[in-house]
Amino acid sequence: xxxxxxxxxxxxxxxxxxxxxxxxxxxxxxxxxxxxxxxxxxxxxxxxxxxxxxxxxxxxxxxxxxxxxxxxxxxxxxxxxxxxxxxxxxxxxxxxxxxxxxxxxxxxxxxxxxxxxxxxxxxxxxxxxxxxxxx
Amino acid sequence: xxxxxxxxxxxxxxxxxxxxxxxxxxxxxxxxxxxxxxxxxxxxxxxxxxxxxxxxxxxxxxxxxxxxxxxxxxxxxxxxxxxxxxxxxxxxxxxxxxxxxxxxxxxxxxxxxxxxxxxxxxxxxxxxxxxxxxxxxxxxxxxxxxxxxxxxxxxxxxxxxxxxxxxxxxxxxxxxxxxxxxxxxxxxxxxxxxxxxxxxxxxxxxxxxxxxxxxxxxxxxxxxxxxxxxxxxxxxxxxxxxxxxxxxxxxxxxxxxxxxxxxxxxxxxxxxxxxxxxxxxxxxxxxxxxxxxx
Numbered sequence: 246x247x248x249x250x251x252x253x254x255x256x257x258x259x260x261x262x263x264x265x266x267x268x269x270x271x272x273x274x275x276x277x278x279x280x281x282x283x284x285x286x287x288x289x290x291x292x293x294x295x296x297x298x299x300x301x302x303x304x305x306x307x308x309x310x311x312x313x314x315x316x317x318x319x320x321x322x323x324x325x326x327x328x329x330x331x332x333x334x335x336x337x338x339x340x341x342x343x344x345x346x347x348x349x350x351x352x353x354x355x356x357x358x359x360x361x362x363x364x365x366x367x368x369x370x371x372x373x374x375x376x377x378x379x380x
Numbered sequence: 381x382x383x384x385x386x387x388x389x390x391x392x393x394x395x396x397x398x399x400x401x402x403x404x405x406x407x408x409x410x411x412x413x414x415x416x417x418x419x420x421x422x423x424x425x426x427x428x429x430x431x432x433x434x435x436x437x438x439x440x441x442x443x444x445x446x447x448x449x450x451x452x453x454x455x456x457x458x459x460x461x462x463x464x465x466x467x468x469x470x471x472x473x474x475x476x477x478x479x480x481x482x483x484x485x486x487x488x489x490x491x492x493x494x495x496x497x498x499x500x501x502x503x504x505x506x507x508x509x510x511x512x513x514x515x516x517x518x519x520x521x522x523x524x525x526x527x528x529x530x531x532x533x534x535x536x537x538x539x540x541x542x543x544x545x546x547x548x549x550x551x552x553x554x555x556x557x558x559x560x561x562x563x564x565x566x567x568x569x570x571x572x573x574x575x576x577x578x579x580x581x582x583x584x585x586x587x588x589x590x591x592x593x594x595x596x597x598x599x600x601x602x603x604x605x606x607x608x609x610x611x612x613x614x615x616x617x618x619x620x621x622x623x624x625x626x627x628x629x630x631x632x633x634x635x636x637x638x639x640x641x642x643x644x645x646x647x648x649x650x651x652x653x654x655x656x657x658x659x660x661x662x663x664x665x666x667x668x669x670x671x672x673x674x
Contacts, residue, residue, distance in 0.1 A: 312443060319440045326433035327452045330459055333426045333433075334406060334472045337455030344437065346444025364443065 272299065275357050280304060282378050283361070291369035293349060296320045298360045307364070320362035323353045343371055356380060386467075386497050388580035388608065390417035393493045396647065397485055403477030405457070409490070411467045430470055434461055464491050493583075500581040500624075500668060577612055579622075579670040587643070588663045589650035595634070599623065600650040601669060603637040609671045617674040623649070624668045625659040632672060 276299050283295050287306055294307030296317055305313055327342040341354040345367070352371050353362045356378070363374055394407050398419050408418035408427045413435065415427050438447050452459040458479070460471045469490050473482055582605055589600060599621065609618055624630040633655060638644050649669060656662060 315440075315443050319437075319443055322440045323437055326436045327450075327459075329433040330430050331452055331454040333429045334457065334459065336452075336457040336459065336472075339452055339454050341453045343449075343451045344441070344444060344447065345449040346441055346447055348445030349443070351444060 272358070276302060276359060279356060279359055279361065279378070283363070286363060286374055286377055289365075289369065289374070291366040292374070293364040293366065295361065295363045297362075299358060316362070316364065319351070320353060320360070323351065323362065324355060324360055327353070341375055343375075354378070386411075386494065387417045388612070389493050389497045389582070390490070391419070392582065392647075393489055394419040397471075397482075397489065400485060401473070401477060401482050403474045404471055404482060405474060406472040407470060407486070409467050409469050416467070427470070430459075430461075434468070434470075462487065465494055467494060496583065496668065497581060500670065579673060580608070580612065581668045581670045583666055583668050584647055584649035586656065586661060586663050586665050586667055587648045587650050588656075589652050594652055596652045596654040598634040598636055598652070599655065599669075600636050600638045602644050602647075604645070605669075606635070606637055613671070613673055618671040619674060620672045621669050622672055623651075623655075623659065624670075625661045626666055627660055629659045629661075631655060631658050 276297075279297060283297060283304070283306075286292055287295060293309075294305070294316070296307075297304045298320075305317065307313060307316055323342055323344055324339065327339045331337065331339050339355060341352065344351045344353070349364060349366055350369070350371065351362055351364050352374060353360070354375070355361070357380075361378065363378070365371065365374065390409050394409070394417055397407060398404050398421065406419065406422040406426065408422045408430075409416045410427070410431050413431065415424070415431060418424070418427050434447075434450070437450065441447050446463075448463045450459075450461040457472060457474045458477070460469075460473075460483075462469050462471075464487070467490070469486055471482060471486055473479075582601075584601065601621075619634065620632050621635045622630055622632050638648075638650060643650070649667060651667075659667065661667065
Protein backbone atom coordinates (compact mmCIF):
# COMPACT_ATOMS: atom_id res chain seq x y z
CA UNK A 246 0.00 0.00 0.00
CA UNK A 247 1.35 3.39 -0.87
CA UNK A 248 0.85 6.13 1.67
CA UNK A 249 0.24 9.64 0.55
CA UNK A 250 0.19 12.62 2.84
CA UNK A 251 -0.34 16.21 1.97
CA UNK A 252 -0.30 19.31 4.11
CA UNK A 253 -3.23 21.65 3.82
CA UNK A 254 -3.32 25.37 3.15
CA UNK A 255 0.39 25.65 2.59
CA UNK A 256 2.43 28.07 0.56
CA UNK A 257 4.87 25.44 -0.56
CA UNK A 258 3.75 22.00 0.50
CA UNK A 259 6.20 19.23 -0.09
CA UNK A 260 5.02 15.68 0.23
CA UNK A 261 7.34 12.79 0.61
CA UNK A 262 5.86 9.35 0.10
CA UNK A 263 7.25 6.09 1.17
CA UNK A 264 6.15 2.74 -0.11
CA UNK A 265 6.66 0.98 3.15
CA UNK A 266 3.97 -1.59 3.74
CA UNK A 267 2.40 -2.57 7.00
CA UNK A 268 1.51 0.73 8.66
CA UNK A 269 -1.38 0.82 11.03
CA UNK A 270 -4.41 2.97 10.80
CA UNK A 271 -3.67 4.25 14.29
CA UNK A 272 -0.39 5.75 13.07
CA UNK A 273 -2.20 7.23 10.12
CA UNK A 274 -4.74 8.75 12.41
CA UNK A 275 -2.09 10.35 14.63
CA UNK A 276 -0.24 11.67 11.61
CA UNK A 277 -3.41 13.10 10.15
CA UNK A 278 -4.40 14.64 13.46
CA UNK A 279 -0.98 16.29 13.80
CA UNK A 280 -1.14 17.47 10.18
CA UNK A 281 -4.42 19.19 10.87
CA UNK A 282 -3.06 20.83 14.00
CA UNK A 283 0.05 22.00 12.15
CA UNK A 284 -2.02 23.42 9.34
CA UNK A 285 -3.96 25.40 11.90
CA UNK A 286 -0.76 26.57 13.62
CA UNK A 287 0.66 27.56 10.24
CA UNK A 288 -2.06 30.18 9.92
CA UNK A 289 -0.39 32.14 12.69
CA UNK A 290 1.47 35.01 11.04
CA UNK A 291 4.49 34.51 13.29
CA UNK A 292 4.95 30.90 12.18
CA UNK A 293 7.51 30.55 9.39
CA UNK A 294 6.73 26.92 8.65
CA UNK A 295 7.03 23.38 9.84
CA UNK A 296 8.46 19.97 9.08
CA UNK A 297 6.88 16.71 10.20
CA UNK A 298 8.41 13.31 9.65
CA UNK A 299 7.12 9.90 10.55
CA UNK A 300 8.76 6.58 9.73
CA UNK A 301 7.02 6.55 6.37
CA UNK A 302 6.02 10.10 5.48
CA UNK A 303 7.09 13.69 5.68
CA UNK A 304 5.30 16.99 5.29
CA UNK A 305 7.16 20.24 4.85
CA UNK A 306 5.64 23.67 4.67
CA UNK A 307 8.02 26.59 4.75
CA UNK A 308 7.98 30.23 3.66
CA UNK A 309 11.38 29.79 2.06
CA UNK A 310 11.20 26.61 -0.06
CA UNK A 311 14.76 27.12 -1.25
CA UNK A 312 15.96 26.52 2.29
CA UNK A 313 14.11 23.27 2.80
CA UNK A 314 17.29 21.21 3.01
CA UNK A 315 18.86 23.51 5.62
CA UNK A 316 15.73 23.43 7.74
CA UNK A 317 15.38 19.66 7.39
CA UNK A 318 18.98 18.99 8.41
CA UNK A 319 18.69 21.36 11.34
CA UNK A 320 15.43 19.79 12.44
CA UNK A 321 16.91 16.31 12.45
CA UNK A 322 20.11 17.39 14.19
CA UNK A 323 18.27 19.33 16.87
CA UNK A 324 16.22 16.35 17.96
CA UNK A 325 19.10 13.87 17.80
CA UNK A 326 21.55 16.07 19.71
CA UNK A 327 18.93 17.00 22.29
CA UNK A 328 18.31 13.32 22.94
CA UNK A 329 22.08 12.81 23.34
CA UNK A 330 22.21 15.59 25.91
CA UNK A 331 19.18 14.19 27.72
CA UNK A 332 20.80 10.74 27.79
CA UNK A 333 23.99 12.18 29.28
CA UNK A 334 22.05 13.32 32.31
CA UNK A 335 19.72 10.32 32.36
CA UNK A 336 16.62 12.43 31.83
CA UNK A 337 14.80 10.00 29.56
CA UNK A 338 13.02 10.73 26.29
CA UNK A 339 12.96 14.27 25.00
CA UNK A 340 9.46 15.70 24.89
CA UNK A 341 10.20 19.08 23.36
CA UNK A 342 13.10 21.32 22.48
CA UNK A 343 12.98 25.07 22.02
CA UNK A 344 15.95 26.51 20.17
CA UNK A 345 16.16 30.27 20.03
CA UNK A 346 18.44 31.94 17.52
CA UNK A 347 19.13 35.62 16.94
CA UNK A 348 16.78 35.70 13.97
CA UNK A 349 14.10 33.11 14.71
CA UNK A 350 13.33 30.10 16.86
CA UNK A 351 12.32 26.49 16.44
CA UNK A 352 10.14 24.23 18.52
CA UNK A 353 10.98 20.58 17.97
CA UNK A 354 9.22 17.59 19.46
CA UNK A 355 8.63 13.92 19.02
CA UNK A 356 5.00 12.93 19.32
CA UNK A 357 4.40 9.20 19.07
CA UNK A 358 7.23 8.72 16.61
CA UNK A 359 6.35 11.79 14.56
CA UNK A 360 9.23 14.24 14.58
CA UNK A 361 7.96 17.78 14.31
CA UNK A 362 9.80 21.08 13.99
CA UNK A 363 7.90 24.33 13.92
CA UNK A 364 9.83 27.42 12.89
CA UNK A 365 8.66 30.79 14.04
CA UNK A 366 9.56 34.43 14.50
CA UNK A 367 11.26 35.47 17.73
CA UNK A 368 8.13 37.12 19.08
CA UNK A 369 5.88 34.09 18.50
CA UNK A 370 4.22 32.52 21.52
CA UNK A 371 6.01 29.16 21.58
CA UNK A 372 4.26 28.05 24.77
CA UNK A 373 0.89 28.49 23.13
CA UNK A 374 2.02 26.63 19.99
CA UNK A 375 3.36 23.77 22.12
CA UNK A 376 -0.01 23.63 23.83
CA UNK A 377 -1.82 23.49 20.51
CA UNK A 378 0.26 20.65 19.11
CA UNK A 379 0.55 18.57 22.28
CA UNK A 380 -1.83 15.59 22.53
CA UNK B 381 41.54 37.74 29.43
CA UNK B 382 42.74 34.91 31.57
CA UNK B 383 40.26 32.07 31.87
CA UNK B 384 41.56 31.23 35.36
CA UNK B 385 39.93 34.32 36.79
CA UNK B 386 36.61 33.43 35.23
CA UNK B 387 36.97 29.81 36.24
CA UNK B 388 37.53 30.60 39.89
CA UNK B 389 34.70 33.11 40.15
CA UNK B 390 32.29 31.07 38.05
CA UNK B 391 32.93 27.80 39.83
CA UNK B 392 32.10 29.39 43.16
CA UNK B 393 28.97 30.93 41.66
CA UNK B 394 27.82 27.62 40.15
CA UNK B 395 28.24 25.88 43.49
CA UNK B 396 26.29 28.63 45.20
CA UNK B 397 23.49 28.34 42.62
CA UNK B 398 23.27 24.66 43.39
CA UNK B 399 23.21 25.37 47.12
CA UNK B 400 20.37 27.82 46.58
CA UNK B 401 18.45 25.52 44.21
CA UNK B 402 18.87 21.87 45.16
CA UNK B 403 16.69 20.94 42.17
CA UNK B 404 19.54 22.03 39.91
CA UNK B 405 21.38 18.75 39.52
CA UNK B 406 24.22 19.96 37.36
CA UNK B 407 25.48 23.19 35.85
CA UNK B 408 28.53 24.25 33.94
CA UNK B 409 29.83 27.02 31.70
CA UNK B 410 31.67 26.82 28.44
CA UNK B 411 33.12 29.27 25.96
CA UNK B 412 34.66 28.73 22.52
CA UNK B 413 34.39 24.96 22.83
CA UNK B 414 36.12 24.85 26.21
CA UNK B 415 34.56 24.05 29.56
CA UNK B 416 35.50 26.92 31.86
CA UNK B 417 33.80 25.94 35.08
CA UNK B 418 31.51 23.26 36.42
CA UNK B 419 29.89 22.62 39.73
CA UNK B 420 30.98 19.81 42.02
CA UNK B 421 28.27 17.41 40.77
CA UNK B 422 29.03 17.66 37.07
CA UNK B 423 31.12 14.94 35.50
CA UNK B 424 33.69 16.10 32.98
CA UNK B 425 32.47 13.56 30.43
CA UNK B 426 28.85 14.70 30.63
CA UNK B 427 29.90 18.28 30.12
CA UNK B 428 32.15 17.39 27.18
CA UNK B 429 29.45 15.30 25.47
CA UNK B 430 26.91 18.07 25.96
CA UNK B 431 29.31 20.56 24.46
CA UNK B 432 29.77 18.33 21.40
CA UNK B 433 26.02 17.91 20.96
CA UNK B 434 25.55 21.66 21.32
CA UNK B 435 28.20 22.30 18.68
CA UNK B 436 26.44 19.87 16.33
CA UNK B 437 23.23 21.90 16.67
CA UNK B 438 24.91 25.28 16.25
CA UNK B 439 26.76 24.09 13.14
CA UNK B 440 23.41 23.49 11.46
CA UNK B 441 21.53 26.41 12.92
CA UNK B 442 21.94 28.80 9.99
CA UNK B 443 18.18 29.14 9.50
CA UNK B 444 17.83 30.51 13.03
CA UNK B 445 20.95 32.63 13.30
CA UNK B 446 23.37 32.55 16.22
CA UNK B 447 22.01 30.36 19.01
CA UNK B 448 20.92 32.25 22.13
CA UNK B 449 19.10 29.60 24.08
CA UNK B 450 18.23 25.89 24.00
CA UNK B 451 15.62 24.43 26.35
CA UNK B 452 15.23 20.67 26.35
CA UNK B 453 12.24 19.25 28.18
CA UNK B 454 12.67 15.56 28.87
CA UNK B 455 10.58 13.02 30.71
CA UNK B 456 12.57 13.30 33.93
CA UNK B 457 14.05 16.76 33.86
CA UNK B 458 15.13 19.66 31.76
CA UNK B 459 18.31 21.09 30.31
CA UNK B 460 18.82 24.72 29.48
CA UNK B 461 21.76 26.13 27.57
CA UNK B 462 21.76 29.91 27.61
CA UNK B 463 24.16 32.33 25.97
CA UNK B 464 25.52 34.98 28.31
CA UNK B 465 27.93 37.40 26.66
CA UNK B 466 30.33 34.98 24.95
CA UNK B 467 29.66 32.27 27.52
CA UNK B 468 27.12 29.46 27.54
CA UNK B 469 25.60 28.35 30.82
CA UNK B 470 24.16 24.84 30.95
CA UNK B 471 21.70 24.12 33.72
CA UNK B 472 20.26 20.66 34.32
CA UNK B 473 17.33 20.51 36.69
CA UNK B 474 14.59 18.18 37.78
CA UNK B 475 11.01 18.69 36.68
CA UNK B 476 10.22 19.94 40.17
CA UNK B 477 12.59 22.89 39.84
CA UNK B 478 11.01 26.31 39.78
CA UNK B 479 12.12 27.36 36.31
CA UNK B 480 11.47 31.04 36.87
CA UNK B 481 13.49 31.05 40.08
CA UNK B 482 16.39 29.15 38.51
CA UNK B 483 16.40 31.38 35.43
CA UNK B 484 16.23 34.55 37.49
CA UNK B 485 19.09 33.39 39.66
CA UNK B 486 21.34 32.19 36.86
CA UNK B 487 20.62 34.96 34.39
CA UNK B 488 21.32 37.63 36.96
CA UNK B 489 24.22 36.10 38.87
CA UNK B 490 26.35 34.74 36.05
CA UNK B 491 26.47 37.92 33.93
CA UNK B 492 27.30 39.93 37.07
CA UNK B 493 30.16 37.59 37.93
CA UNK B 494 31.44 37.68 34.35
CA UNK B 495 31.26 41.47 34.33
CA UNK B 496 32.96 41.79 37.70
CA UNK B 497 35.70 39.39 36.65
CA UNK B 498 36.28 41.44 33.52
CA UNK B 499 36.27 44.67 35.48
CA UNK B 500 38.77 43.52 38.06
CA UNK B 501 40.88 41.82 35.48
CA UNK B 502 41.21 44.98 33.41
CA UNK B 503 41.89 47.03 36.55
CA UNK B 504 44.51 44.49 37.56
CA UNK B 505 46.22 44.69 34.15
CA UNK B 506 46.27 48.48 34.28
CA UNK B 507 47.89 48.51 37.72
CA UNK B 508 50.26 45.63 37.08
CA UNK B 509 53.93 46.64 36.80
CA UNK B 510 55.87 45.37 33.80
CA UNK B 511 57.41 42.03 34.63
CA UNK B 512 61.14 41.89 34.18
CA UNK B 513 63.64 39.08 34.43
CA UNK B 514 65.62 39.09 37.64
CA UNK B 515 69.32 39.16 36.84
CA UNK B 516 70.15 36.99 39.81
CA UNK B 517 67.35 34.62 40.68
CA UNK B 518 66.94 34.22 44.40
CA UNK B 519 67.26 30.96 46.17
CA UNK B 520 63.97 29.14 46.22
CA UNK B 521 62.60 30.73 49.35
CA UNK B 522 59.08 30.68 48.04
CA UNK B 523 56.69 29.01 50.34
CA UNK B 524 52.99 28.38 50.47
CA UNK B 525 50.71 30.24 52.80
CA UNK B 526 50.97 27.72 55.52
CA UNK B 527 48.85 27.06 58.50
CA UNK B 528 51.71 28.44 60.51
CA UNK B 529 51.23 31.80 58.86
CA UNK B 530 47.49 31.58 58.87
CA UNK B 531 47.29 30.70 62.51
CA UNK B 532 49.92 33.21 63.43
CA UNK B 533 48.41 35.41 66.08
CA UNK B 534 51.35 37.50 67.23
CA UNK B 535 51.91 40.86 65.58
CA UNK B 536 55.70 40.53 66.08
CA UNK B 537 55.86 37.46 63.94
CA UNK B 538 53.71 39.13 61.35
CA UNK B 539 56.18 41.97 61.24
CA UNK B 540 59.02 39.51 60.93
CA UNK B 541 57.29 37.97 57.95
CA UNK B 542 56.86 41.36 56.40
CA UNK B 543 60.51 42.20 56.93
CA UNK B 544 61.52 39.13 55.05
CA UNK B 545 59.79 40.53 51.99
CA UNK B 546 61.50 42.98 49.76
CA UNK B 547 58.77 45.38 48.78
CA UNK B 548 60.89 46.85 46.04
CA UNK B 549 60.94 43.57 44.24
CA UNK B 550 58.65 43.26 41.30
CA UNK B 551 56.45 40.16 40.90
CA UNK B 552 58.77 37.38 39.94
CA UNK B 553 58.25 35.27 36.87
CA UNK B 554 57.71 31.75 38.08
CA UNK B 555 60.06 30.00 35.69
CA UNK B 556 62.81 32.52 36.28
CA UNK B 557 62.90 31.64 39.96
CA UNK B 558 63.47 27.99 39.25
CA UNK B 559 66.17 28.39 36.61
CA UNK B 560 69.65 27.37 37.76
CA UNK B 561 72.33 30.07 37.89
CA UNK B 562 74.48 28.57 35.17
CA UNK B 563 71.70 28.59 32.63
CA UNK B 564 70.98 32.21 31.80
CA UNK B 565 67.52 32.70 30.40
CA UNK B 566 67.05 34.89 27.41
CA UNK B 567 64.60 37.69 27.91
CA UNK B 568 62.70 36.96 24.73
CA UNK B 569 62.01 33.41 25.88
CA UNK B 570 60.65 34.61 29.17
CA UNK B 571 58.46 37.21 27.53
CA UNK B 572 56.75 34.55 25.45
CA UNK B 573 55.93 32.32 28.39
CA UNK B 574 52.73 32.69 30.42
CA UNK B 575 52.95 34.95 33.44
CA UNK B 576 51.70 34.17 36.89
CA UNK B 577 47.91 33.65 36.73
CA UNK B 578 45.97 36.79 37.43
CA UNK B 579 44.70 36.95 40.99
CA UNK B 580 41.22 35.46 41.33
CA UNK B 581 38.62 37.85 42.62
CA UNK B 582 36.21 36.55 45.23
CA UNK B 583 33.04 38.34 46.17
CA UNK B 584 32.13 38.09 49.83
CA UNK B 585 29.68 39.55 52.31
CA UNK B 586 31.12 41.62 55.13
CA UNK B 587 30.58 40.58 58.73
CA UNK B 588 31.89 42.32 61.81
CA UNK B 589 35.07 41.04 63.41
CA UNK B 590 35.30 42.10 67.03
CA UNK B 591 37.18 41.20 70.20
CA UNK B 592 39.92 42.48 72.44
CA UNK B 593 42.89 40.91 70.69
CA UNK B 594 41.67 41.36 67.16
CA UNK B 595 44.24 43.19 65.01
CA UNK B 596 42.69 46.03 63.05
CA UNK B 597 44.66 45.26 59.90
CA UNK B 598 43.62 41.66 59.43
CA UNK B 599 40.55 40.18 57.80
CA UNK B 600 39.36 36.60 57.97
CA UNK B 601 38.19 34.49 55.04
CA UNK B 602 37.33 30.82 54.49
CA UNK B 603 40.18 28.35 54.62
CA UNK B 604 38.83 26.98 51.33
CA UNK B 605 39.50 30.28 49.59
CA UNK B 606 43.05 30.39 50.98
CA UNK B 607 43.58 26.83 49.80
CA UNK B 608 42.45 27.80 46.31
CA UNK B 609 44.96 30.64 46.26
CA UNK B 610 47.67 28.25 47.38
CA UNK B 611 46.74 25.79 44.65
CA UNK B 612 46.77 28.52 42.05
CA UNK B 613 50.03 30.16 43.04
CA UNK B 614 51.98 27.23 44.44
CA UNK B 615 55.39 28.61 45.24
CA UNK B 616 54.43 32.24 45.32
CA UNK B 617 54.00 33.83 48.68
CA UNK B 618 50.72 35.47 49.60
CA UNK B 619 50.96 37.69 52.66
CA UNK B 620 48.28 40.22 51.95
CA UNK B 621 45.02 40.66 50.12
CA UNK B 622 43.38 43.60 48.43
CA UNK B 623 39.82 44.29 49.49
CA UNK B 624 37.65 46.45 47.26
CA UNK B 625 34.23 47.78 48.14
CA UNK B 626 31.55 48.31 45.52
CA UNK B 627 32.09 52.07 45.94
CA UNK B 628 35.57 51.59 44.49
CA UNK B 629 37.52 52.12 47.74
CA UNK B 630 40.30 49.62 48.28
CA UNK B 631 42.65 48.60 51.04
CA UNK B 632 45.49 46.14 51.50
CA UNK B 633 45.53 44.04 54.62
CA UNK B 634 46.68 40.79 56.14
CA UNK B 635 44.43 37.78 56.30
CA UNK B 636 43.75 34.70 58.35
CA UNK B 637 41.24 31.91 58.06
CA UNK B 638 37.85 32.00 59.76
CA UNK B 639 38.09 30.06 62.98
CA UNK B 640 34.49 29.34 63.87
CA UNK B 641 33.19 26.39 61.87
CA UNK B 642 29.67 27.84 61.87
CA UNK B 643 30.95 30.82 59.87
CA UNK B 644 32.77 28.80 57.23
CA UNK B 645 31.40 28.11 53.76
CA UNK B 646 28.99 31.03 53.97
CA UNK B 647 30.80 33.31 51.57
CA UNK B 648 31.58 35.89 54.23
CA UNK B 649 34.58 38.01 55.09
CA UNK B 650 35.07 38.98 58.72
CA UNK B 651 36.37 42.50 58.93
CA UNK B 652 37.30 44.83 61.82
CA UNK B 653 35.07 47.88 62.10
CA UNK B 654 38.00 50.21 61.57
CA UNK B 655 38.61 48.71 58.16
CA UNK B 656 34.91 48.97 57.33
CA UNK B 657 35.14 52.69 58.11
CA UNK B 658 38.16 53.01 55.81
CA UNK B 659 36.23 51.36 53.00
CA UNK B 660 33.08 53.30 53.91
CA UNK B 661 31.04 50.15 54.11
CA UNK B 662 29.06 48.28 56.76
CA UNK B 663 28.33 44.69 57.64
CA UNK B 664 26.13 42.97 55.07
CA UNK B 665 27.64 44.75 52.09
CA UNK B 666 29.57 43.04 49.31
CA UNK B 667 33.29 43.40 48.79
CA UNK B 668 35.74 41.66 46.49
CA UNK B 669 38.97 40.13 47.70
CA UNK B 670 42.01 39.14 45.71
CA UNK B 671 45.39 37.89 46.88
CA UNK B 672 48.48 40.01 46.43
CA UNK B 673 51.19 37.84 44.97
CA UNK B 674 54.67 38.60 46.28
